[in-house]
Amino acid sequence: MKIYRTGIVGTGFIGKVHLETVRRLGNVEVVAIADNCQAKEAAEALNVPNYFADYKEMIEKMDLDMVHICTPNFTHFEIAMYAMEHNVNVICEKPMATSIQEAGLMLEKAKEKGLVAAVNFHNRFYPMTNHLMNIIKDGELGNVFSITGSYCQDWLLYPTDYSWRLISSQSGNTRAVADIGSHWMDLAEFVSGQKITAVCADFQTIYETRKKPNKQVLAFSTEKFSEEDYTEIPIDTEDNAHILFRFSGGAKGSAFISQVIAGKSVAIDLLVGGYEKSAEWNSADVNSLEIGVRDDSTRHVEKGGATVHRNTLPYIGYPFGHAEGFADAFKQGFREIYESIDNREKQYQYATFEDGVHEMVLCEKIFESSKEQKWIDIPDA
Ligand SMILES: NC(=O)c1ccc[n+]([C@@H]2O[C@H](COP(=O)([O-])OP(=O)(O)OC[C@H]3O[C@@H](n4cnc5c(N)ncnc54)[C@H](O)[C@@H]3O)[C@@H](O)[C@H]2O)c1
Numbered sequence: 001m002k003i004y005r006t007g008i009v010g011t012g013f014i015g016k017v018h019l020e021t022v023r024r025l026g027n028v029e030v031v032a033i034a035d036n037c038q039a040k041e042a043a044e045a046l047n048v049p050n051y052f053a054d055y056k057e058m059i060e061k062m063d064l065d066m067v068h069i070c071t072p073n074f075t076h077f078e079i080a081m082y083a084m085e086h087n088v089n090v091i092c093e094k095p096m097a098t099s100i101q102e103a104g105l106m107l108e109k110a111k112e113k114g115l116v117a118a119v120n121f122h123n124r125f126y127p128m129t130n131h132l133m134n135i136i137k138d139g140e141l142g143n144v145f146s147i148t149g150s151y152c153q154d155w156l157l158y159p160t161d162y163s164w165r166l167i168s169s170q171s172g173n174t175r176a177v178a179d180i181g182s183h184w185m186d187l188a189e190f191v192s193g194q195k196i197t198a199v200c201a202d203f204q205t206i207y208e209t210r211k212k213p214n215k216q217v218l219a220f221s222t223e224k225f226s227e228e229d230y231t232e233i234p235i236d237t238e239d240n241a242h243i244l245f246r247f248s249g250g251a252k253g254s255a256f257i258s259q260v261i262a263g264k265s266v267a268i269d270l271l272v273g274g275y276e277k278s279a280e281w282n283s284a285d286v287n288s289l290e291i292g293v294r295d296d297s298t299r300h301v302e303k304g305g306a307t308v309h310r311n312t313l314p315y316i317g318y319p320f321g322h323a324e325g326f327a328d329a330f331k332q333g334f335r336e337i338y339e340s341i342d343n344r345e346k347q348y349q350y351a352t353f354e355d356g357v358h359e360m361v362l363c364e365k366i367f368e369s370s371k372e373q374k375w376i377d378i379p380d381a
Contacts, residue, residue, distance in 0.1 A: 004065040004338055007032040009055045009079050011042035013220060014093055015070035018120075019046055021330040022068070028338060034058040037216065055079055064088045065341065066116075073178065074170045077102040080117075084109045089116040091337055095182050095363060096356030098172035103360040107353040116344075118337045119356035121186040123268070124349055125332035127303045127316045127324060128289045132272070132279055133191040134309035141274030147192050147245070147253035148271050151184040152264035155220050156239060160211045160230065163220075168236045173367040175237030177201075181257040181366070182359045185245075186351060187270060188255075191281075194247035196362055198377045203238035203370040206260055210235050243366055244375075287323050 006028050008015050015035070022028045032050035033043055034057075043051035052058040059067065059082060067083040069076050069092040077097045080090050090110070096119050097103040110117035123129055136144060155161060164170040165179055172178045189195055211230035217223055239260045245253040258264075268283035278292035287303040301307050304320030315332050317324055336348045351359075361378060369376040 001027050002342070004028045004341065005031045005063060006066045006068065007034065007055075007058050007062055007064045008068045008070060009034045009058070010070035010072075010075075010093075011035045011038060011046070012070070015068070016042075016046065017327060017330060018068045018070055018091075018334075019048070021327050022334050024331050025335055025338060028066075028334075031064070032058050032062045056082055059083055059086050059088060066091060066338070069093055072164045072170050073172055074098050077106060080106050081109055084113050084115055084117070087113060087115070089341055091118045091120060091334070092353075092356065093120050094186075094351075094356070094359065095172060095178040096353065096360055098170075100357065100360045100364050103353070103357045107357050110353050116337060116341050117353040118333075119351040119353065119359070120330070120333065121183060121190075121351040121355070121359075122326075122329040122333050123183050123187045124190050124351065125315060125329040125336075126281075126286045127308055127312055128287060128301070129187060129191060129270075129281055130312045130315045130349070131301070131303075131308040132270075132281055132289055133193070134311045135279070136192060136272065136274075138309070140277065141272060141279055142276030144192055144194065144249065144251050144272055144274045146271075146273035147188050147194070147247060147251050148255065148273075149184060149188070149269040150256040150258075150267070151180045151269075152256070152261040152267045153180060153259045154262050154264050155222075156259040157262055159207045159209075160213075160224065161222075162210060162212050162217055166210060166235055166237055167233075171237055172363065173237075174241070174363045176239060176257045176259050177241050177243075177366050178363045180259070181241060181243070181255065182363060184255050184257065184268065184270070185362055186355065186359060187268075188245075188253065189247075190349075191270065192247065192249070192251065192272060194249035194251055195358075196245050196378055197248050198246040198375055199362065199366050199369050200244040200375040201366045201370040202242045202373070203367075204240040204242075205235055205237070206239045207235055209233060238370070241366065241370070243369075286325055286329075 034052040034055040039051040241257040280290040291299040
């Protein structure tokens, strides 16, 4: 079995999830990590043999097959370009970059070098979202006319909650939309097979200023400090986005995206309406799917070898009754991405840099739409 040599850049919240889940594949060795703040501590805690403060040094010295980019959004471009320039395949966290221009250049470089270049839209890889995609493709719901839902969180509810994500120079023009709306839109398009062709958005920022801690805090930290340990800063990104969509197959839709709804730590809902049936997937119960039928009782389909679409079977890790969650979805996505390094002809379901560019266009057009308060078409949708 070929063992792939991997380096992970960024060992905050999601870098650790990458590290843990990619190790579960069995054919990947995480030979190094790079982090400009905590490389040594992370390497010791996670038992990684090599660590670097500078990702460039890691890429130059470690003879890598793959780099996972798990750093703040504004760093994705330079790290991905450097890795690809050195002929290393890339798995980039979402959003792919902070602008359409950067994302476009990243796609061009991946094509020029013939590399695997993926974006980690992991919600595609829950068995039941995959099942939903397959039954829609088979026509089980009938033609789909509506795609609606929400993605809510609450970790930025208080004015003392802080993250680099709040600042547009680090997050991109949008925050909630780029951070979690991009997941919802990717999932909606993936399961329905319909692309978003036009958007109309209205943003809301509930705090015009926030209190930034004077020391570094990791994402989702609930640490509290005394008054003098904060600096008041202006906020130029949205807490809430209300968005209407038109889809390429004729469906219409809407989504509420928020990072300030108390009690909703991570709550994703997707409701698809078809002429025959409806289907609803919710992140509170990722292992089931609700199928709505007008003249019969609602069916709860549970993840299992006997219950899911045959094309979903490869995305199930454990037998019926054994829950699979967030980390398992990462593992399934990484399995496909690594398989594609040496098997390029097969069709894969992971998000590519093409999909990442499309998501950047959606984020940017949603931003413009809210600013101009009007519908905006998505070019080349
Ligand atoms: N797929 C998902 O569900 C998911 C979930 C969370 C975050 N993310 C994405 O992952 C990325 C990181 O988010 P996070 O929540 O882990 O952030 P974080 O703030 O918890 O961690 C970022 C880490 O990157 C390091 N870092 C920053 N700049 C660096 C550089 N130039 N070189 C090396 N290391 C650097 C920091 O020291 C920190 O350890 C973001 O793009 C985010 O959108 C994706």
